[in-house]
Amino acid sequence: MEIEMKIRGLMMDPATNMPIVILKDLKGNAVLPIWVGVYEANAIALEIEKVSTPRPMTHDLIKNLLLGLNTAVHKVVVNDLRDDTFYALIWLEQDGQSISIDSRPSDALALALRLDCPIYVEESVLKSSKVSSSATEKVNSEEMRKWLENLNDEEMGHYKM
Numbered sequence: 001m002e003i004e005m006k007i008r009g010l011m012m013d014p015a016t017n018m019p020i021v022i023l024k025d026l027k028g029n030a031v032l033p034i035w036v037g038v039y040e041a042n043a044i045a046l047e048i049e050k051v052s053t054p055r056p057m058t059h060d061l062i063k064n065l066l067l068g069l070n071t072a073v074h075k076v077v078v079n080d081l082r083d084d085t086f087y088a089l090i091w092l093e094q095d096g097q098s099i100s101i102d103s104r105p106s107d108a109l110a111l112a113l114r115l116d117c118p119i120y121v122e123e124s125v126l127k128s129s130k131v132s133s134s135a136t137e138k139v140n141s142e143e144m145r146k147w148l149e150n151l152n153d154e155e156m157g158h159y160k161m
Contacts, residue, residue: 002077002120003030007109010045021109023078023121030126034078034086040106047113059110066115070094076108078121081128 008024008031019041023032036044043059045051056064066073071094080087088108090101103111112119 001123003123003126005030005032005119005121007044007048007113007119010041010048021106023119025121030121032078032121032126032129034105034109036106040104040110043110044106044113047110059107059114062111063114066092073111073115073117074098075118075120076103076112078105078108078119078125080122081125086125 003025005023005025008022011020011022012018013020013035016035018035019038020033020035021041021044023034024030043057046053046057047059053060071092074091074093076088076090078086078088086105088103088105090103090108090111092099092101109119111117
């Protein structure tokens, strides 16, 4: 089952100093942090902050190509978690035909923001992300989850990209 989520924010992990995209379900019950690279985080941050660039960035180029080819993006889905790596699919439709494209979650999210399409996470991914850590990491994971769920807008601002 797919659970619709929104990007709650983008912040730096205070422990690793790596960017994290925070996804939160529409009901506010589930939180999914996805660690991404600096360049990928920048692509997401540019769109969140509505910063225009003098030339199209990669995700803007992809958006322009899709629109030029009359191809709609219906949704993106974070559909798998294997060996601590998240996987995603971008669901396109062209001429009545549905096509799924394998993607890194960061690229799928950057594109979803630009095309204003829904973001989903497979329920199994949410469950796997909660149980995949070892016993010692579980405490840290639980503390991290509580911390992420309770972040307010002011705290999110402390971790600007």
